[in-house]
Amino acid sequence: MSTSDLSGQKMWGGRFAAQPADAMQAINASIDVDKRLWREDIEGSQAHAAMLAATGVITREDNEAIQRGLEQIAAEIATGVFPFTAELEDIHLNIEARLTERIGEAGKRLHTARSRNDQVATDFKLWVIRASRETGADLRRLQKALVTRADQHADWVMPGFTHLQTAQPITLGHHLLAYVSMFERDRVRLIGAALEAAWECPLGSAALAGTSYPINRDMTAELLGFHAPAANSIDAVASRDFALAALANLSIAATHLSRLAEEVVLWTSAQFAFAQLSDQWSTGSSIMPQKRNPDAAELIRAKAARIGADFVALNAIVQKLPLAYAKDLQEDKALTFAAFDAFSLCVTAMVGMVETMRFDRAALRAAAARGYSTATDLADWLVRELKVPFREAHEITGRIVRRAEAVGVAELGLLGMDDFQAVDPRITEAARALLTVEKSVESRDSYGGTAPQRVREQVERWKEMFA
Numbered sequence: 178m179s180t181s182d183l184s185g186q187k188m189w190g191g192r193f194a195a196q197p198a199d200a201m202q203a204i205n206a207s208i209d210v211d212k213r214l215w216r217e218d219i220e221g222s223q224a225h226a227a228m229l230a231a232t233g234v235i236t237r238e239d240n241e242a243i244q245r246g247l248e249q250i251a252a253e254i255a256t257g258v259f260p261f262t263a264e265l266e267d268i269h270l271n272i273e274a275r276l277t278e279r280i281g282e283a284g285k286r287l288h289t290a291r292s293r294n295d296q297v298a299t300d301f302k303l304w305v306i307r308a309s310r311e312t313g314a315d316l317r318r319l320q321k322a323l324v325t326r327a328d329q330h331a332d333w334v335m336p337g338f339t340h341l342q343t344a345q346p347i348t349l350g351h352h353l354l355a356y357v358s359m360f361e362r363d364r365v366r367l368i369g370a371a372l373e374a375a376w377e378c379p380l381g382s383a384a385l386a387g388t389s390y391p392i393n394r395d396m397t398a399e400l401l402g403f404h405a406p407a408a409n410s411i412d413a414v415a416s417r418d419f420a421l422a423a424l425a426n427l428s429i430a431a432t433h434l435s436r437l438a439e440e441v442v443l444w445t446s447a448q449f450a451f452a453q454l455s456d457q458w459s460t461g462s463s464i465m466p467q468k469r470n471p472d473a474a475e476l477i478r479a480k481a482a483r484i485g486a487d488f489v490a491l492n493a494i495v496q497k498l499p500l501a502y503a504k505d506l507q508e509d510k511a512l513t514f515a516a517f518d519a520f521s522l523c524v525t526a527m528v529g530m531v532e533t534m535r536f537d538r539a540a541l542r543a544a545a546a547r548g549y550s551t552a553t554d555l556a557d558w559l560v561r562e563l564k565v566p567f568r569e570a571h572e573i574t575g576r577i578v579r580r581a582e583a584v585g586v587a588e589l590g591l592l593g594m595d596d597f598q599a600v601d602p603r604i605t606e607a608a609r610a611l612l613t614v615e616k617s618v619e620s621r622d623s624y625g626g627t628a629p630q631r632v633r634e635q636v637e638r639w640k641e642m643f644a
């Protein structure tokens with residue numbers, strides 16, 4: 178046991194004769210993790226004290242001392258001189274004990290009409306709201322980087338895949354913009370959940386039942402930027418779905434990041450050779466001098482898995498807890514902080530890779546032409562020009578692909594006219610002329626399609642949205 182007057186026993190020790198075991202203290206302490214809530218804790222305490230003074234629960238003088246003391250503590254923490262101690266368990270008790278040490282008696286009045294249960298629910302909610310909004314801004318940066326690259330590559334042709342088999346030619350700009358759409362939904366989900374979290378303020382719910390003091394919960398809710406005080410004190414201290422929602426949203430966004438990372442890994446391989454990462458975002462091998470490894474992309478895939486696991490872990494923690502608060506909930510912060518930290522690093526790395534990756538136009542085009550990627554264009558010509566029903570056109574084209582394979586021609590557009598006409602004599606030079614990858618992408622100009630013109634249109638739409 179410490180000799181410090183800030184010891185844990187000072188905060189709740191009245192009931193006990195003996196000290197907690199060392200391991201008891203170790204398993205119970207969360208200060209190393211939750212010290213990150215210091216800003217929110219001070220903000221919450223300042224609002225609470227101001228409200229206690231406004232309602233006459235504490236005096237104006239006490240409130241002034243508390244406000245000043247908390248400001249000084251904020252400065253101590255910001256400058257790294259605050260004496261954190263594990264004996265005081267968590268950030269809430271560390272700050273409160275320090276306040277009393279600095280301002281005396283008035284500090285001991287701060288915890289009137291409050292419990293650590295509503296305090297931590299409020300602090301943590303404020304943190305999650307802020308982090309979600311910052312993450313939304315991070316996603317915007319990534320979207321901007323992708324839109325810039327899409328703009329530069331609006332008409333670069335590449336293979337589009339289904340089942341990772343060549344499907345149809347697409348434009349690189351179109352492919353990159355697919356991720357911009359995904360990240361937009363991720364952003365909206367994160368911001369939306371933050372708005373929902375900002376609806377109800379837990380503060381004033383006290384331990385679980387509310388309080389007998391004449392507090393003004395509307396005032397604290399408003400001071401802290403919430404819409405209203407939480408309508409049920411039990412729910413307010415027991416629930417962590419605001420964090421679960423954030424983690425679920427984050428893990429969906431991480432899944433999207435991971436898919437893009439997976440494509441970076443594929444594209445930069447010697448087998449695809451669609452792109453090269455810049456030196457800044459490549460790593461070497463200690464044995465193979467030729468290597469340029471996409472480690473950052475690989476780590477994004479792995480971190481996405483961990484972010485998903487953080488959601489699963491918190492969900493598992495919460496789902497078996499009877500109402501209201503239980504200490505299991507203390508573990509919510511480490512998971513949530515880890516997920517947000519990992520995500521933010523992943524986005525930064527992805528922005529760096531996207532901004533500096535070099536694409537190989539010739540390799541992309543050559544790959545786009547392989548695999549008879551314009552077969553659908555021939556079928557569509559048969560439908561359009563000869564009024565052949567699509568199913569029949571599909572059959573005819575299939576036979577032409579088989580013939581091309583048999584005679585060893587890699588692209589339909591290079592197949593001899595006699596071969597086309599051996600399968601169907603109605604096929605003309607006009608049909609064959611359409612079977613280039615450029616014509617193919619140009620023709621897919623339906624709204625949301627891959628035609629360069631449509632891609633440029635979408636680039637403009639995004640730029641307007643970002644403005």
Ligand code: ARG
Pocket residue numbers: 207211267269293294297502504506507508
């Ligand atoms: N450090 C605790 C947590 O993060 C604060 C709440 C403690 N409440 C309690 N009843 N022991 O959950």
